[in-house]
Amino acid sequence: MSPTPTPPSTPTSSLSPAPSAGGALSSLHSTLPQWRALVEHAHEIETMHLRALESADARRWQNFQVESGPWLFDMSRQRIVSKTLLKLLELARVVGLEARIAAMFRGDLINNTEQRAVLHTALRSNFAGGIDVQAEVHASRQKISSFVGAVRAGRVLGCTGAKLTQVVNIGIGGSDLGPLLVCDALKAQWSGGLTPHFVSNVDRTQLYDVMRALNPAETLVVVCSKTFTTQETQANANAARAWVVGALGEAAAAKHFVAVSTNAAAMDAFGIATENRFTMWDWVGGRYSVWSAVGLVAELVLGSERFEEFLGGASAMDKHFIHTPFEKNLPVLMGLLSVWNRTFLKLPTLAVLPYDQRLARLPAYLQQLQMESNGKSVSREGKSVDFATAPVVWGEPGSNAQHSFFQMLHQGTPTTALDFITPLRGSWGDTEAQDLALQNCFAQAQAFAFGHNLEEVRHEMQKAGVAADQIARLGAHRVYEGNRPSSLLLYPQTTAATLGGLLALYEHSVFVQGSVWGLNSFDQFGVELGKKLATGISMRNDGGSQDGVSRKEGLSGPGSEGIAALVRYVVRQRMMS
Numbered sequence: 001m002s003p004t005p006t007p008p009s010t011p012t013s014s015l016s017p018a019p020s021a022g023g024a025l026s027s028l029h030s031t032l033p034q035w036r037a038l039v040e041h042a043h044e045i046e047t048m049h050l051r052a053l054e055s056a057d058a059r060r061w062q063n064f065q066v067e068s069g070p071w072l073f074d075m076s077r078q079r080i081v082s083k084t085l086l087k088l089l090e091l092a093r094v095v096g097l098e099a100r101i102a103a104m105f106r107g108d109l110i111n112n113t114e115q116r117a118v119l120h121t122a123l124r125s126n127f128a129g130g131i132d133v134q135a136e137v138h139a140s141r142q143k144i145s146s147f148v149g150a151v152r153a154g155r156v157l158g159c160t161g162a163k164l165t166q167v168v169n170i171g172i173g174g175s176d177l178g179p180l181l182v183c184d185a186l187k188a189q190w191s192g193g194l195t196p197h198f199v200s201n202v203d204r205t206q207l208y209d210v211m212r213a214l215n216p217a218e219t220l221v222v223v224c225s226k227t228f229t230t231q232e233t234q235a236n237a238n239a240a241r242a243w244v245v246g247a248l249g250e251a252a253a254a255k256h257f258v259a260v261s262t263n264a265a266a267m268d269a270f271g272i273a274t275e276n277r278f279t280m281w282d283w284v285g286g287r288y289s290v291w292s293a294v295g296l297v298a299e300l301v302l303g304s305e306r307f308e309e310f311l312g313g314a315s316a317m318d319k320h321f322i323h324t325p326f327e328k329n330l331p332v333l334m335g336l337l338s339v340w341n342r343t344f345l346k347l348p349t350l351a352v353l354p355y356d357q358r359l360a361r362l363p364a365y366l367q368q369l370q371m372e373s374n375g376k377s378v379s380r381e382g383k384s385v386d387f388a389t390a391p392v393v394w395g396e397p398g399s400n401a402q403h404s405f406f407q408m409l410h411q412g413t414p415t416t417a418l419d420f421i422t423p424l425r426g427s428w429g430d431t432e433a434q435d436l437a438l439q440n441c442f443a444q445a446q447a448f449a450f451g452h453n454l455e456e457v458r459h460e461m462q463k464a465g466v467a468a469d470q471i472a473r474l475g476a477h478r479v480y481e482g483n484r485p486s487s488l489l490l491y492p493q494t495t496a497a498t499l500g501g502l503l504a505l506y507e508h509s510v511f512v513q514g515s516v517w518g519l520n521s522f523d524q525f526g527v528e529l530g531k532k533l534a535t536g537i538s539m540r541n542d543g544g545s546q547d548g549v550s551r552k553e554g555l556s557g558p559g560s561e562g563i564a565a566l567v568r569y570v571v572r573q574r575m576m577s
């Protein structure tokens with residue numbers, strides 16, 4: 001972790017009074033004059049093509065680029081002019097973004113619905129959070145790295161004395177996606193002879209695959225669950241325990257299971273030995289937790305030194321976020337552009353397109369980060385918003401994606417905002433193959449922005465000697481409208497440090513967006529209803545009824561008759577097959 005002597009201050013502005021750190025403006029941010037000015041401005045921009053914007057500003061590619069540390073952020077193919085950024089920055093100021101950043105790093109209870117601090121930054125930057133938090137984080141880091149060192153060195157062994165060579169992380173959502181991404185992304189840096197496996201889905205397929213392939217005597221299972229109550233994780237952990245105990249005896253559980261959680265009582269009940277428990281805190285949200293013991297599986301596979309580099313990369317981004325003027329601040333600019341595209345230009349989705357196979361799981365990680373954080377329609381004060389919030393986030397690595405869904409992105413009816421992300425070198429240090437990736441990435445960014453109009457198509461076909469009637473018949477099919485906005489993020493290579501920086505960049509961008517929309521980005525009540533209803537549905541006829549619906553547990557709520565019919569169908573079909 002990198003030390004920084006100065007804690008974040010709360011900068012003030014002379015233009016107009018900044019709102020409180022909670023950003024608790026009494027009404028929706030859409031009532032602000034700065035917001036309305038952006039609505040008007042968006043109408044203007046909507047009539048302009050990126051070609052026109054480019055020809056009006058010969059230095060556009062330069063004017064809309066920010067270079068900082070290892071990053072080059074190119075926003076010149078966004079549908080913006082200088083005025084757009086000025087207006088967005090002014091909006092950021094009046095919604096109190098500066099004060100909110102300071103409040104987050106200070107540990108204020110900015111998760112207002114749950115009355116919690118939001119201090120994932122304290123896991124990697126020792127200038128974030130209070131002294132108490134830092135002491136706990138330090139103690140936790142010590143415990144993790146000493147365990148990691150012992151497993152990797154073979155000082156902690158399985159119950160038969162075999163070296164632990166396989167590590168299975170059982171967790172879901174934030175307790176899965178972060179460590180999975182880190183392991184995948186840094187595969188070129190695995191060391192120490194441990195191979196990671198991930199089990200998340202409740203349908204148990206992944207666990208069956210693991211159980212078929214692995215020898216339990218050489219397997220360490222990490223049960224990773226902040227709450228230790230998540231149905232999927234509990235079910236998979238219990239099944240994994242039965243597998244280990246079935247093969248090696250009851251005493252094996254203590255040697256082959258460790259846990260990451262805040263819930264000591266549940267870890268007791270599961271039988272996790274005290275020395276095998278790695279703590280978490282309620283001030284770290286699941287989707288922000290990869291920096292904590294949730295990253296244990298990754299640290300086991302990479303070693304603590306690499307993991308510290310990962311934390312260091314994120315810490316450098318934290319510093320950048322706090323100390324850089326908004327005009328050059330990467331997360332601020334990225335977040336504001338996302339608000340611009342989603343809310344003002346009304347583009348419904350964001351495609352994340354890493355030109356690095358190592359980042360194949362990045363879109364899934366960012367889906368949870370953005371959609372669980374900002375997929376909300378009431379403000380922090382509980383008022384219904386009258387504007388669009390989080391985009392649907394999705395994506396795949398290029399160049400694969402070019403051969404599947406790019407057709408629609410280029411010529412389909414919805415316009416999608418795009419994030420191109422690409423390292424200059426491949427993860428094995430390769431430049432030759434990465435040249436091809438870069439070449440494709442740049443070409444796509446250009447095609448999306450500037451397109452290929454009918455005149456150009458006709459000209460091209462004429463030059464190729466195509467007959468006039470064929471040109472008339474096929475011309476329209478070959479047109480690319482363009483005007484699809486994209487950002488491009490370039491960095492040297494996907495390493496532990498740049499990966500840390502990249503994830504922190506997106507975290508802070510999501511925070512910026514939530515702040516501008518006036519949301520609490522740190523709760524997730526939207527996941528609860530389905531979980532609750534699921535507990536009332538049973539496929540076993542254990543309630544004494546004839547129809548497969550457990551009367552004891554009971555279905556309830558609107559639509560329960562339809563669900564009961566589905567349960568009866570399942571029971572009937574299974575009896576017949």
Ligand code: F6P
Nearest residue numbers: 173174175225226227230286527
């Ligand atoms: O259901 C959503 C969620 O609560 C996520 O926010 C979280 O990352 C995931 O479930 C897993 O939760 P836990 O780590 O408590 O098992």
